[in-house]
Amino acid sequence: xxxxxxxxxxxxxxxxxxxxxxxxxxxxxxxxxxxxxxxxxxxxxxxxxxxxxxxxxxxxxxxxxxxxxxxxxxxxxxxxxxxxxxxxxxxxxxxxxxxxxxxxxxxxxxxxxxxxxxxxxxxxxxxxxxxxxxxxxxxxxxxxxxxxxxxxxxxxxxxxxxxxxxxxxxxxxxxxxxxxxxxxxxxxxxxxxxxxxxxxxxxxxxxxxxxxxxxxxxxxxxxxxxxxxxxxxxxxxxxxxxxxxxxxxxxxxxxxxxxxxxxxxxxxxxxxxxxxxxxxxxxxxxxxxxxxxxxxxxxxxxxxxxxxxxxxxxxxxxxxxxxxxxxxxxxxxxxxxxxxxxxxxxxxxxxxxxxxxxxxxxxxxxxxxxxxxxxxxxxxxxxxxxxxxxxxxxxxxxxxxxxxxxxxxxxxxxxxxxxxxxxxxxxxxxxxxxxxxx
Amino acid sequence: xxxxxxxxxxxxxxxxxxxxxxxxxxxxxxxxxxxxxxxxxxxxxxxxxxxxxxxxxxxxxxxxxxxxxxxxxxxxxxxxxxxxxxxxxxxxxxxxxxxxxxxxxxxxxxxxxxxxxxxxxxxxxxxxxxxxxxxxxxxxxxxxxxxxxxxxxxxxxxxxxxxxxxxxxxxxxxxxxxxxxxxxxxxxxxxxxxxxxxxxxxxxxxxxxxxxxxxxxxxxxxxxxxxxxxxxxxxxxxxxxxxxxxxxxxxxxxxxxxxxxxxxxxxxxxxxxxxxxxxxxxxxxxxxxxxxxxxxxxxxxxxxxxxxxxxxxxxxxxxxxxxxxxxxxxxxxxxxxxxxxxxxxxxxxxxxxxxxxxxxxxxxxxxxxxxxxxxxxxxxxxxxxxxxxxxxxxxxxxxxxxxxxxxxxxxxxxxxxxxxxxxxxxxxxxxxxxxxxx
Numbered sequence: 001x002x003x004x005x006x007x008x009x010x011x012x013x014x015x016x017x018x019x020x021x022x023x024x025x026x027x028x029x030x031x032x033x034x035x036x037x038x039x040x041x042x043x044x045x046x047x048x049x050x051x052x053x054x055x056x057x058x059x060x061x062x063x064x065x066x067x068x069x070x071x072x073x074x075x076x077x078x079x080x081x082x083x084x085x086x087x088x089x090x091x092x093x094x095x096x097x098x099x100x101x102x103x104x105x106x107x108x109x110x111x112x113x114x115x116x117x118x119x120x121x122x123x124x125x126x127x128x129x130x131x132x133x134x135x136x137x138x139x140x141x142x143x144x145x146x147x148x149x150x151x152x153x154x155x156x157x158x159x160x161x162x163x164x165x166x167x168x169x170x171x172x173x174x175x176x177x178x179x180x181x182x183x184x185x186x187x188x189x190x191x192x193x194x195x196x197x198x199x200x201x202x203x204x205x206x207x208x209x210x211x212x213x214x215x216x217x218x219x220x221x222x223x224x225x226x227x228x229x230x231x232x233x234x235x236x237x238x239x240x241x242x243x244x245x246x247x248x249x250x251x252x253x254x255x256x257x258x259x260x261x262x263x264x265x266x267x268x269x270x271x272x273x274x275x276x277x278x279x280x281x282x283x284x285x286x287x288x289x290x291x292x293x294x295x296x297x298x299x300x301x302x303x304x305x306x307x308x309x310x311x312x313x314x315x316x317x318x319x320x321x322x323x324x325x326x327x328x329x330x331x332x333x334x335x336x337x338x339x340x341x342x343x344x345x346x347x348x349x350x351x352x353x354x355x356x357x358x359x360x361x362x363x364x365x366x367x368x369x370x371x372x373x374x375x376x377x378x379x380x381x382x383x384x385x386x387x388x389x390x391x392x393x394x395x396x397x398x399x400x401x402x403x404x405x406x407x408x409x410x411x412x413x414x415x416x417x418x419x420x421x422x423x424x425x426x427x428x429x430x431x432x433x434x435x436x437x438x
Numbered sequence: 439x440x441x442x443x444x445x446x447x448x449x450x451x452x453x454x455x456x457x458x459x460x461x462x463x464x465x466x467x468x469x470x471x472x473x474x475x476x477x478x479x480x481x482x483x484x485x486x487x488x489x490x491x492x493x494x495x496x497x498x499x500x501x502x503x504x505x506x507x508x509x510x511x512x513x514x515x516x517x518x519x520x521x522x523x524x525x526x527x528x529x530x531x532x533x534x535x536x537x538x539x540x541x542x543x544x545x546x547x548x549x550x551x552x553x554x555x556x557x558x559x560x561x562x563x564x565x566x567x568x569x570x571x572x573x574x575x576x577x578x579x580x581x582x583x584x585x586x587x588x589x590x591x592x593x594x595x596x597x598x599x600x601x602x603x604x605x606x607x608x609x610x611x612x613x614x615x616x617x618x619x620x621x622x623x624x625x626x627x628x629x630x631x632x633x634x635x636x637x638x639x640x641x642x643x644x645x646x647x648x649x650x651x652x653x654x655x656x657x658x659x660x661x662x663x664x665x666x667x668x669x670x671x672x673x674x675x676x677x678x679x680x681x682x683x684x685x686x687x688x689x690x691x692x693x694x695x696x697x698x699x700x701x702x703x704x705x706x707x708x709x710x711x712x713x714x715x716x717x718x719x720x721x722x723x724x725x726x727x728x729x730x731x732x733x734x735x736x737x738x739x740x741x742x743x744x745x746x747x748x749x750x751x752x753x754x755x756x757x758x759x760x761x762x763x764x765x766x767x768x769x770x771x772x773x774x775x776x777x778x779x780x781x782x783x784x785x786x787x788x789x790x791x792x793x794x795x796x797x798x799x800x801x802x803x804x805x806x807x808x809x810x811x812x813x814x815x816x817x818x819x820x821x822x823x824x825x826x827x828x829x830x831x832x833x834x835x836x837x838x839x840x841x842x843x844x845x846x847x848x849x850x851x852x853x854x855x856x857x858x859x860x861x862x863x864x865x866x867x868x869x870x871x872x873x874x875x876x
Contacts, residue, residue: 068520082712127743
């Protein structure tokens, strides 16, 4: 099946085919189930099989930026409780089974990391990176109601989803081959819309290439175009790198000492967590504007979600306490080292590959065998795939993957009918090792 | 401190005071921590104390509609995995550590409950009731882009939040004293806006009074006002009762055989779950419209959140399998019986109280002592408080609460200077036992 056909098929699925083939149906218990124990036994066997699959899948995972290496055994006792931080983290609700004391501890840690005082920030622990972006952009829109949203074309889809949900005008900005926002194009688009305020999404690590937008240049461009600080709002989408960047030497700083409005980062990515979660930090002055506006609806409502997972803050609190800033620094350095190792070995084997300077995301030629892609759970886009080197990705694991890839690849291109794809348009001719460019 | 002053104070808090008093700070590990074990010991003691608080708080909880009685011990082994159902439940992503097979099993169960065929529905497991409402109303808006949102004034705040986020015109409809939507007022408001389609939020159990809007009368009213089925979209917010109603005899049916567009229900409420979650079911035809629209952004994006908690579906799957429709039916009957018991005992003790026919939410005179309110974690609004009788609320627990309330209340009103408040305006004079109405 060719790529085009495959794309067509995948679109058909998107447009509604209801896939029920692998589903584990819920069945009504029999009257004598409690007596026979059949159902209990059935469920136990389903769960045991499932656990095996999870172990196998966890072992062979490389493509998504999730740190799968964590041990929260000490917290398993908390699974018996329905912990819910409904509403604002800083205001206790009447529901007593919450974990706000952990949540605020975690928020303070991030506020320190991004250099904003305790009494100047507001934030909360979200359900995922998307919720952070939805919140940041909503705050931006409430501060600048007729603002235009600017985001580079390599921005995560949740930002464009936000624009559509919020009925905001949205302007896509071009990117360089590395994946960074192209500030010349940004400037041209700003100048064409000088009459309206600007809300900008800055990527601290794009999804596919791990490219970091140049925050300082974005701010400079805004200023050059005559946008005063009260006429723009910057949201930094730090999904993965928001937590890695502070520990990379030479990396430009994400800090509230610069005129930014909010930063979000995922908790299940670099930190590692059984379920998705994220951290959202914004300025108190902005959230005041938001809260005042919604007061007639329901006081204290400044989060996107109402009921909020109270376990996630405890997982984060636990890891931050154990690792500390120093522990994260070590892990970041290890990831960058291992990412370089992977890129070098790919190139040595004649495989096109790119690694952005501040990133641990190695982009390379998409393996032609979909079975291989699924086995290693690689995220793909067009002709390229990537591996995100996370703390649980060791040299041994990379060697295992590389050996298999190189071996399989020899068979894919054995008869010379199929050639490795040219990826110069994706990652630049200097990184492409196709027949034409090598 | 009077109510007014209190309200003023609470508003001040809402507008930004950063409460850090009870927070558990994250501290940097010492170099020799691993050697001394001091930090491990400190964290273990924090967690042990926290666990005690959770047990005490769980024991004394009555106000929120959360079933705190669950045992997921068999699932604690899964906490080691980063389970993420990112994107659409029906389309496998490349990330292999997911639980879609459980999720679709749960969705099928709810589809059966609400009478829609497997190939005619689409749905997903959300993070909470708010996400369900945000999704349902977004689908409604995409289907009818210039539609006006109608919701009764006792509707959950997330619905009004949606209107604001989505920049939709929103019309509030009056309610009867019981909390149900007033269809005479609805009719008047529909007729005043006949030129625009209608998106209606129907409450299957309001937050405060547990009132169930009359779905059939809502549909009848729409038809009477000349709205054909292609000019309205009904979202049913079934937060708590969406799962109880099907098991109540005489209750009007929530079913996709009626012209409704979506139903959402919370998973952590009647079912019980360590973390908030919910179930969202809509019609395939509607989600097709939505997906087609967003295709240029990212295919397969039809959920509000991107990364999605993969543990929640397994918790739900586990409980649904164990209890089945029959198990839920028994529990619903028990809750309604116990709610009647509570209401009767309150009235016998001379305390104003109301219980809607299809509900297990007992509304009564707000205790004047805030300490007592906090101890029992009662949700309050103005002069009224409520207890939601969930499966974990036994007669023994109710007796414990009632005995304490009656004893305390004797001291509150001992010197006759303070009188029990009149709540006729909140729950009707027939339910009010103040000096004037008893």
